[in-house]
């Protein structure tokens with residue numbers, strides 16, 4: 001049996017086995033996800049991306065984990081400060097993949113992967129130097145965990161980095 005979840009979102013789901021009259025199914029389930037979405041969006045139709053600051057339709061904003069969900073403890077997973085709204089126009093991917101990271105002052109800086117492709121520079125420059133919206137003592141540690149994770153990934157040989165990124 002295969003667990004089917006949206007492509008690229010595997011990290012965010014946990015398999016749940018559901019027995020039923022037609023056999024057993026496995027579904028992807030994110031127990032805390034709807035509460036986190038409610039916390040961030042608060043019913044608003046337009047809200048800002050925490051990274052680029054653009055006010056965008058809610059449908060273009062992703063409930064992005066500041067610290068990778070797979071690395072979070074059970075307590076951290078339900079902490080509303082572990083997520084931020086990040087736009088699907090680029091910021092969510094740039095952050096998740098470590099092209100940008102956030103420093104201890106809440107400033108967006110170039111991540112260890114930020115120099116991989118010259119054509120990426122203008123996109124990165126548009127957000128680098130900005131202060132993340134709602135940066136606080138409560139989410140600083142999650143940004144730090146993300147920063148450390150990508151610093152560690154960058155320190156292993158490229159072939160391993162690629163394999164980890166694809167796994």
Ligand SMILES: [Zn+2]
Nearest residue numbers: 049052087091
């Ligand atoms: Zn954005």
